Amino acid sequence: TQLLEQSPQFLSIQEGENLTVYCNSSSVFSSLQWYRQEPGEGPVLLVTVVTGGEVKKLKRLTFQFGDARKDSSLHITAAQPGDTGLYLCAGIQGAQKLVFGQGTRLTINP
Amino acid sequence: NAGVTQTPKFQVLKTGQSMTLQCAQDMNHNSMYWYRQDPGMGLRLIYYSASEGTTDKGEVPNGYNVSRLNKREFSLRLESAAPSQTSVYFCASSEVGTGREQYFGPGTRLTVT
Numbered sequence: 001t002q003l004l005e006q007s008p009q010f011l012s013i014q015e016g017e018n019l020t021v022y023c024n025s026s027s028v029f030s031s032l033q034w035y036r037q038e039p040g041e042g043p044v045l046l047v048t049v050v051t052g053g054e055v056k057k058l059k060r061l062t063f064q065f066g067d068a069r070k071d072s073s074l075h076i077t078a079a080q081p082g083d084t085g086l087y088l089c090a091g092i093q094g095a096q097k098l099v100f101g102q103g104t105r106l107t108i109n110p
Numbered sequence: 111n112a113g114v115t116q117t118p119k120f121q122v123l124k125t126g127q128s129m130t131l132q133c134a135q136d137m138n139h140n141s142m143y144w145y146r147q148d149p150g151m152g153l154r155l156i157y158y159s160a161s162e163g164t165t166d167k168g169e170v171p172n173g174y175n176v177s178r179l180n181k182r183e184f185s186l187r188l189e190s191a192a193p194s195q196t197s198v199y200f201c202a203s204s205e206v207g208t209g210r211e212q213y214f215g216p217g218t219r220l221t222v223t
Binding site for chain 2: 040041045097103
């Protein structure tokens with residue numbers, strides 16, 4: 001059983017559309033991170049959210065941490081082909097251990 | 111600044127063979143990690159080392175051993191490879207502390223036949 005469930009697992013949309021990716025759990029996390037991974041490379045951190053209800057923006061990407069610190073969402077406005085990649089959420093348990101969701105593979109078509 | 115380096119990049123093993131995956135970081139981080147990534151499973155923690163001289167099991171440690179050789183290097187050993195260990199392996203490092211960014215290496219793609 002995956003501790004963190006991401007949905008959708010695959011998403012293919014046209015350039016310019018908006019999209020939201022969800023990361024849900026029945027467990028509470030002290031904080032949550034979103035990573036992006038390109039083919040043949042390791043994941044790279046996009047953002048860390050710490051406080052319940054927190055919203056962080058990174059250009060066209062908006063990240064939200066649920067009030068109960070059990071879920072998070074990533075919203076992309078006006079998606080571009082450069083946004084294509086695998087998006088991973090990761091909850092932090094204990095001191096430093098990360099628990100990853102299974103990932104959302106996003107494809108933005110020109 | 112190389113960050114996190116892993117060797118080899120690709121490896122094919124026969125069932126029962128052994129090998130060691132090497133990882134080194136030049137960021138003076140205290141903590142290091144080994145993950146495996148399988149399709150539809152995200153990344154799963156195999157072992158981690160919170161600081162030099164300590165190692166702890168993660169979610170999927172069976173069939174693996176690790177050595178924190180010094181502050182820079184953290185190796186992962188497969189003593190008797192099995193087809194179920196076919197995966198992409200990532201090493202990562204971070205500063206100590208909750209919520210610290212983990213920096214990942216480029217991965218090792220391992221196939222066990």
